[in-house]
Amino acid sequence: MFLLQSSTSFNWHNLLFGEEDWSFLPEVLLRSVIMFTVTVIALRLIGKRGIMQGVFEIVTIITLGSAAGDPMFYKKVGVLPAIFVFIAIVGMYRIINFFTSRVKFLERVIEGKNVRLLKDNRFAVENFKRVELGQDEIFSDLRMKGITHLGQVEAVYIEASGQLSIFFWPDEKVIYGLPLRPEIYEMKTKEIRLKAIYSCAYCANTKNIGPCKKHVCEICSKEEWVEALNANTG
Numbered sequence: 726m727f728l729l730q731s732s733t734s735f736n737w738h739n740l741l742f743g744e745e746d747w748s749f750l751p752e753v754l755l756r757s758v759i760m761f762t763v764t765v766i767a768l769r770l771i772g773k774r775g776i777m778q779g780v781f782e783i784v785t786i787i788t789l790g791s792a793a794g795d796p797m798f799y800k801k802v803g804v805l806p807a808i809f810v811f812i813a814i815v816g817m818y819r820i821i822n823f824f825t826s827r828v829k830f831l832e833r834v835i836e837g838k839n840v841r842l843l844k845d846n847r848f849a850v851e852n853f854k855r856v857e858l859g860q861d862e863i864f865s866d867l868r869m870k871g872i873t874h875l876g877q878v879e880a881v882y883i884e885a886s887g888q889l890s891i892f893f894w895p896d897e898k899v900i901y902g903l904p905l906r907p908e909i910y911e912m913k914t915k916e917i918r919l920k921a922i923y924s925c926a927y928c929a930n931t932k933n934i935g936p937c938k939k940h941v942c943e944i945c946s947k948e949e950w951v952e953a954l955n956a957n958t959g
C-alpha cells in the first residue's frame with residue numbers, strides 16, 4: 726500500500742531538477758566556471774606545501790570545498806558570498822601560517838608535532854596513544870615502504886602530516902627484528918617450543934628465549950612472540 730502510494734506521487738521532475746527547471750542549467754554551467762576559477766586561485770594562494778598536509782590544512786580544504794560546491798547548483802546561494810568566504814579563509818590561512826612558521830609553540834598546538842615510533846629496534850609503545858594510531862596501520866605503512874622486518878630500520882617518525890619518515894640501517898647493520906609480513910606475523914604464539922631469537926608481537930622487543938610455556942615481555946607485559954628475521958631484503 727505504502728509502495729503504491731509513493732509510486733503514484735513519484736515526481737520525475739523533482740528527481741531531475743529539484744525546484745528548478747531546464748532554464749537553470751546554463752546558469753549552473755556559468756556558476757561552476759566561476760567557482761572553479763576561484764578555487765584554483767585560492768589553492769594557488771595557499772601554496773603547494775599547504776595542500777593536504779596537517780589538520781589545519783585539511784580543515785581549510787574542507788571549508789573551501791563546501792563554499793565552492795553550494796553556489797554551483799543552489800539558486801539561493803550567490804557566488805559573491807562564496808567568494809568572500811574564500812577571501813576570508815585564504816586570508817586566515819596565510820596569517821596563521823605566518824605566525825606558526827615563526828613561533829614553534831603555535832606550530833605544535835595547531836599542526837601537531839612529530840613523534841618517534843621506533844627506537845632501539847622496538848616500538849616506542851608509550852607514544853602509540855599520543856598519535857592515535859593502531860599497530861595495524863603502522864605495519865601496513867611500513868610494508869608499503871618495502872620493510873620486511875623491523876631489524877632493517879633505525880628510526881621511524883610520524884610527522885605532523887601523518888606520514889611516516891623512515892631511516893634504514895645500512896645492510897651490514899641489519900639485525901634481528903619483528904617480521905611484518907602478515908603470513909609470518911600471524912604465526913605468533915605464547916608457547917616457545919625452540920630456543921631462538923623472538924620478537925614481541927606488540928612492541929617488537931627482540932631477544933633470545935626458549936623453550937618455555939610462556940614469556941612475559943619486560944617492555945610491554947604482553948605474552949605473544951614471533952620468530953625474528955634478520956634478512957637484508959624480503
Ligand SMILES: [Zn+2]
Pocket residue numbers: 925926927928929930942943944945946947
Ligand atoms: Zn613487548
